[in-house]
Amino acid sequence: MLVPLSWLHDFTPLDTDPTDDVAVRALAEVLNGLGLVVEGIEPAAGGPDGVVLARVLEIAPIEGLDRVRRVLVDAGRAAPVEIGCGAWNFAVGDVVPLATVGAVLPGGRVIARRSLRHVVSDGMLCSPAEVGLDDDAEGLLVLASTGRPDAPLPPGMTPGQPLGDYLGLEPDVVYDLAIEANRPDCLSIAGIARDLAAKLGLPFEVPSPRLEESGPPAAELAAARIDAPQLCRRLTGRVLTGVSVLASPVRLARRLRLAGMRPINALVDASNYVMVELGQPTHPYDLDRLAGGRITVRGARRGEELVTLDGQLRALGLATRGEGTGGELEEAVIVDGEDRPVGIAGVMGGADSEIGESTTQVLLEAAEFEARAIGRAAKRLGLRSEASIRFERGIDPLGVDRAADRVCELIVEAHRAAGAPLPVVAPGRLDACAEPYRPRRLTVRTERANALLGTELDAEAIAGYLRPIGFLAEPAGGDPLAGAEGFSGAGAEGGGAGGLLAVTVPSFRPDVTREVDVVEEVARHYGYEHIARTERRSPAIGRLSGRQAERRLLRRLAASTGAHEAWTASMVDPDEHSRLVESKLLVGVANPMAREESVLRAHLLPGLLAALRRNAARRYGSVRLFEVGHVFTAPGVGAALPAEREHLAIVLAEEGDSTVDAVHTWRLLAEGLRLAPEGYALEPLGEAAGTLALGAHPTRSAEVVVSAPTTGLGAVGVVGEVDPDVLATFGIAAERSVGWILLDLDALLVLPRRSPLARPVSPYPSSDIDLAFSLDEATPAAALERALAAAAGPCCEWVRLIDVYRGPGLSEGSRSLTYRLRFSAADRTLTDAEVGELRAGCIAAVEAALPAKLRG
């Protein structure tokens, strides 16, 4: 909301000098402190120096020049001034601005004497843009047209008079305020002035419009009706006849411009001016273009259309929900006497009934439309107007009449200022009322207010903060406060801090519906900065949950392998993603920003591969990355929400990285988490491999599965390499291998852990035995290792694979695996005979259980 300082001054006597930067900023701080946040401060200069009014006396061609004419003007000096001028939109007798020699125009241009052939140009006649009034640079600013060089000038206008003085242009400053959604009252200059005046202890008043009514009553000239009480509570209208469509007075037009609105004509401008000033939108119709001279509010019907003021054809009545529920979900439309839409209520008027050059009679509509209906309509039509924003947040139901009167007053003033015949305001208003306004009354407990705020205010102080912003606050009945003496006696009775206040909420604060809303108003005007700061300690001990601590640990373990943490997109390309994950598992975004971001990721691999590809394109393809994040898959039958899981993924794409590095990394993670080795197993990818294994290299990856079948969790993750076809799909050179780990944290972190109890270590010497077996390629080494460990018994400290050999001396389809086992006993040194027995036992167990043979 753009707020010119001078406009605030119309309502409260602020003493801020717009040219004093310190004072201007101090006022900004007051506004900030009220929650009317200043987002910008823009100074506006007064009238340009050296520019005066001049009356055109004579216009003549200059020989040899086509585009420039010689103009003689009366600028209040002894002799007429001679000017060369290239504009053509003026005539003898017109009053125009003259920039005299030496004048500096708002753009910084300095006016000098010039010669054009035999003409000496002693200054420049100016366009609105040149004097900084408008962006209109087509032709001169014509301030008055008198037709003859000697005709009388309009009152208050003399040649030679400084333009700024004539226009009443004072230096000003414009505050750009961010108005919160709960402050519809501050979508008006008057509302902001009220809040400021209350804070600064200044008087505040909204002057009542003064109207002279005459002629036939409004009700004989036009009519207004509400057919949809659920969409419109109040519809009122004023009728003006004998109007001229003329330009607004310069001062009003300037204010509108400073407030960010474009002046159009005096009728439309008056309506806009009042919307900014009082927050009440109104709409002027050309009464002659309204069939039957009447307006009615009703719900839009399916199939209706309207061309709005902006020239767009709008389809109406297309609400998709709640059909047959009485139409309260439809847009409210204004229709004429033939039931034809002439405006979308509260949003935008129709082009057909717009004020035009020929308008002589105006029906001015002012209404209170249902806030939510306007919000819905504006949203559905994609048309948020200054009016709809105000209706949507709630206008002042008691301000409707005043606003209509104020528009009429301004229209009459505009005619008076231009010296035009005054229009006639018909006596009385058109008035349809669906639901009379009933003020809201709340009880506010002083004690509660203090408890919420941490203050020690008494009832009188609270009332004192509320009254200047329009709240009536009186001691409530049934309370010791209530009595003839009112507040003055409250302190003496000792009831001050516990007193009840009966608060009447002003009509312009629809947001205040509960006690706590009133408490906020008290806090705002008391000043947040005056509320003491107290310490409140949590009675609990703060600590990470197990999950949180282990997530932190996993991140550090992943990073310790040299992987950097990435943050990839949660919304991804369905085409790319569906190369990995079946489309029916993907969760679509209903209103994506782009098709490439229209599904939720179901898997972390595509994002990390894309990151890899991007780094590779920048010659940093040798890299390891990891990510911890949520993934989403379509909900199962009956589930309300998509399945949401937290995954950890690591891509190992440094030069030479492969499955081996992935296994090393997995072991590091497993060790860091102290996973019990018997609690999980690495199983080759089978036909039944799940979603986690998507994109994994089929023969160089393994699923991490839960060993204990009772837990029923199934797969925890996958360790291995990325499928080369997937790499190719994502544009990563196929000749490299990329290691890959994906873990589902929900499953991983419930795997059994090693016992926290320490085992004593044997003080006696230990013995090692090495055993080499030839083992069928189809049998995993893990099976051999498990068999050894089981046979080795409690004296075995560890079983370790120390060599893998493939080559001569082995039968086709098998390899040699050499394991070392270390034995010790807690209470003695094992004898050679005992170790020999263990060795034989291990060999026998392995050969019995597996297609394995000890190598000689």
Add this chain to the structure above:
Amino acid sequence: MRPVPDHEQIELTRAELDRLVAGATGRLAGCASGEELEAATSEVLGRGSALSAMHRALAQVAPEERPALGEAINAARRAIEEVVERLRSELSVRQRAARLQADRLDLTEVLPSRLPGHLHVVTRVWEELEDVFLGMGYEIAEGNEVETDWYNFTALNIPPDHPARSMQDSFYLDHGGGESVLLRTHTSPVQVHLLERGELPVYAIVPGRVYRRDTADASHLPVFHQIEGLVVDRGVSFSDLAGTIDAFVRAIFGSGVASRLRPAYFPFTEPSAEFEITCTICGGAGCRTCRRTGWIELGGCGMVHPAVLEATGVDSETWTGFAFGFGIDRLALMRHGIEDLRTFVENDVRFLSQL
């Protein structure tokens, strides 16, 4: 060197002993290596040595002269042994020096090795914030990123038709029928889950990823991270909120940074406030970043709206509370002098490995 004498012929006199010691010393001193020294040592002290011969000859000496001569022989032996010990030690020092010299390595010529990777800047700031609040006794609550309308809006006093839930701001999900489902637009749905749990008081923070339909630019991402706090207890007041904000602002930014509150509007708090902190660029003197005010906005806060407590079945007369929230990413920008939020999602390893 003299020819090796026939020891059995050696005269057992003191003069001969002195010569013998002198000869042995010279012989030992000429040794260049440990092996030579050991060979020479056994030559001069071993069984075949002149000294041993002398010792044997002692038996032939008159008994009255024997103790004195025996003592002289032992003294000679000790003298030679001392020389051997000294030379052994000297040789060992020289050998160690030579070995060390041969093993010399320039540590700056070692090839680069793999270094640990880095946690994302956002993760680091996130964890740092968690630690501050853990220290204040808060629990860390987490929630899903996909939520229903009820948790994201309605329960938070954002009724249907409220501008905050417009399609322009939220990402809705394709879902056949039922309640509309969306990517949470703030971490506040977790407030509702916390309150629904029914265990009071609550002192919790909620960090997490949130989604808003904003076009990505230097200061906006459609996906970003937020942290919010929720305290609900008996007798919690706005002044507790102001004090808590002051406390964590100082914990995060240092004691030189102050905070202030100014009125604002959020549907789920009342009274509501924005909180600002001393501009970290100019220290409060006023600069371009803080638009000459000396303050920069950090986040929003307020007293939990009674409607939120009521929606979750909490008695709003007995229990009151406050909530606050701010952006983690923006804090990471400030802390590390990063100008463009989009840097965070580019995943350029040159950025990731820096901080």
